[in-house]
Amino acid sequence: MKILDGRSLSKQILDDLKSKIDSYNQNTIPPKLVMVMVGDNPASISYIKQKQKSAAKVGLLTEVLNLSQDLSTAQIVNEVEKLNYDNTVHGILVQLPLPVENPEKIIDAIDPDKDVDGFHPFNVGHVFTNKDLEEMAPCTPKGVIKMLEHYQIPIKGKHVTVVGHSNIVGKPLAVMLLNRDATITVCNVYTSDLKAETLKADILISATGVPNLIKKDMVKDQAVIIDVGFYKDENGIKGDIDFENVKDKVSYISKVPGGAGPMTVACLIENTIIAYEKQISN
Structure with a gap:
């Protein structure tokens, strides 16, 4: 089992952006x-x-x-x-x-052009078109894709189950994975047999905010797991995945905190610099 370390990858992204920002900060x-x-x-x-x-x-x-x-x-x-x-x-x-x-x-x-969250219908429409138009994609899905690509995890031809169908994460992420030729299942609160759907997944991504929703018996051996869930109470922060019980069954897994969260913020800053470059070129 390897950890998909969003914290270290986000630092790499931000370090790369810093030199650009330092240069742009000299502009009028x-x-x-x-x-x-x-x-x-x-x-x-x-x-x-x-x-x-x-x-x-x-x-x-x-x-x-x-x-x-x-x-x-x-x-x-x-x-x-x-x-x-x-x-x-x-x-x-x-x-x-x-x-x-x-x-x-x-x-x-x-x-x-200033929508750095990527939620405006114009930018959502670009995401639905093809991966070449994803430059202003929503930040969390963009961060998840960057993690998969950084760790050289194949997407093409893989069965990906996305749990959660929000406009912020689940829907755009499913489309971005389709753009990379994955086979997609999207689940929601009305899915009748969630376990049957998650067990199909070569890559399982959960984004519901329900703590420990995904148990060990819901995960295929050697699957890739990305936890986008976030739940905070007096006992601390939890994700959707029952991490301690799932981790030894899978090939890759992200943690909460330290996975999708830092990647979301890094992609927000990246989107801001993309927006800046586009506006100054115009």
Whole structure:
């Protein structure tokens, strides 16, 4: 069994980006990421701080736009549109979840060229087209693909089961794996026999946030396991995989924390630099 170490790989990615960012910071307008937070959700505050910390390590300029949860959707859209027209802002991230009705209207308001989360329908459509158009793919799926590729784990022709079908992880990740010629099964809360589906998987990726959902008897011998789940309580952080009992049965496995999480942040910063390069070239 080998650990898919997202922490060390993310450090490599960020180290590579740092030299670019150092160079771009000499420009009249350096790259800048603005994170929009609506309300004061403690988990959202924590996530934003983690992103700021990683960005600061590589010299990426960030700003947090704190908005009241009493604002209407239209008022929040107006604030996002101001950022769209600000040529000193190259990446816009709206922290989810949003405490408003119709949150998709706010995501849709982001300029696709500044949508570093990759959630705008324009960028999602690119992901659905082919892998050559995935440059602004959602960060967690992008990070998972980078882990598989870094560890030279074959995807083509493999049966991949994705547990969880969110717009943020499950759906785009399934499409990105299809773009690489995998055979895909996507499961959700209504899947009648989850174990039967997970046992088919050469590569099993779980992204539900249900702690220890995937047990040893649900995993094929020598499968590759990537845990994208995140659950935090008074006993600490857990993933979807029953790691201690599963690890000796598989060929590769990622840990929580230290797997998909750091890769997500690294890909966010990478997407911001891609967005910057695209905007300054225009």
